[in-house]
Amino acid sequence: MNTKQLLSLAVGALISTSLLATGKQEAINDVTDKMELQSADEVQVTASKERQLPETLSSGNIASQGYASAQSTFPGYSASNINDGDRNTTVGGNYSWANGHTYTADGRLPNWVQLSYRSERSFSKVVLYTSRGYELRDYDIQVRSGQNWITVVQQRGNTSVSRVHTFTPTNGTIIRVLALRGPNNQYIYGRVNELEVYEDAQNLALNATATAQSTFSGYSPSRVNDGNRNTRVGGAYSWANGHKYTPDGRLPQWLQLSFGRLERISKVVLYTSLGYEIKDYDIQVWNGNRWTTVVTQRGNTSVQRTHTFAPIYGSKLRVIGRRGPDNQYIYVRVNELEVY
Ligand SMILES: [Ca+2]
Ligand SMILES: [Ca+2]
The missing domain is CATH 2.60.120.260 (Galactose-binding domain-like)
Known part of the structure; x- marks a missing residue:
């Protein structure tokens, strides 16, 4: 027996005496209680x-x-x-x-x-x-x-x-x-x-319905809550506004998630398209009576942004796209929108 084993034996003995240190020590073997695990x-x-x-x-x-x-x-x-x-x-x-x-x-x-x-x-x-x-x-x-x-x-x-x-x-x-x-x-x-x-927190967007004021041909609002954070540019990965190719397609444009019930919301993570980052946008929450602006973002150049704010209850959340990137300012693109 080496020192370590001796030590662990000694500790074990100490432990077993200190365990039930109320004088009511009880040998484990004496316990005959049938352990019935109630559900x-x-x-x-x-x-x-x-x-x-x-x-x-x-x-x-x-x-x-x-x-x-x-x-x-x-x-x-x-x-x-x-x-x-x-x-x-x-x-x-x-x-x-x-x-x-x-x-x-x-x-x-x-x-x-x-x-x-x-x-x-x-x-x-x-x-x-x-x-x-x-x-x-x-x-x-x-x-x-x-x-x-x-x-x-x-x-x-x-x-x-x-x-x-x-x-x-x-x-x-x-x-x-x-x-x-x-x-x-x-x-x-x-x-x-x-x-x-x-x-x-659960990403509330995954169970929400996504709609948009207008959508460029080949793009879709459903891309923003499909769980795919891929930031590649293009209709397979994002939503973009219709601009002049759809009625009412010019900026500002909204992209909306409807949750179907009131949710407590305190954080949004927005993924846009790499190389075509949405520059100016607001995020608003609908409480059943009015829209409250919880985020006002200007001059963004990041492909992903996390916004946290005081918890607010709402049944809908929308991004108001105000301006696209300098290289294509008439289009705003959102690849994924996570709501917590
Ligand atoms: Ca502790
Ligand atoms: Ca996506």
Whole structure:
């Protein structure tokens, strides 16, 4: 046995005594409880797609904005350890949450620990840190959406101390870890040391209907929300106004997305044609009564621009193209329009 193994043995012994440090220590082998994993109420399983959204769309870890609570907590442990920003995976009450098992009411697995938010969020990724040597083996990640819990992750047989889960953006006010089974060496306890939560807004444009005041022959408004960000010039990739070839085709011209319902909007990413960048434009949002201008852009020469603004609710969004590039100022071109 080398030094490292000795050390890990010693640490292991320390850990097992400090674990249940309330004097009510219990040998794992004595636990004969039959683990009956109840199914969570009305759980809906969504496809958990391994879709990695661009990092630029991530608004950062929002775990600290949530309120941490748990179904039960082992004495000396705390739910607030899961969002204190400390990723330390050391086992013990200073670093993690653990369920109460028999020492609290309602403490047996399955048991949940959760983060609640004041307003709806769009959850799309979590990073779960559990305790080294006591990794949470089986768990679900669930989002409270209206009256339902939506299961966005089902993890079984985990032995990793941290795990990244990316899933279809899911709106809700609570995200929770439903601990189903602890590690084989202590299966009655689920431990969570840190839960990082990320949201990625859904691109609302993808489900919108695109129309335009006029369209140049061979071009189409539908190019702006086909999910293709290709910035090549041409009708296969973009919308352009009709100019004199269509009635009412001269600038200014509008290009519009209709969402079919009110959406919360705070960001637009506009892709135009490389070499023919739209120079002057406004972006406006329709709230059912009037248009509000949220972006006024002049002198643009970038093929892609991200505009963020104070969140506004609207059922339509439009780009008013005012002037094309200096080399072709009578045409405005939009290749893709993303709305978040
Ligand atoms: Ca922590
Ligand atoms: Ca496109």
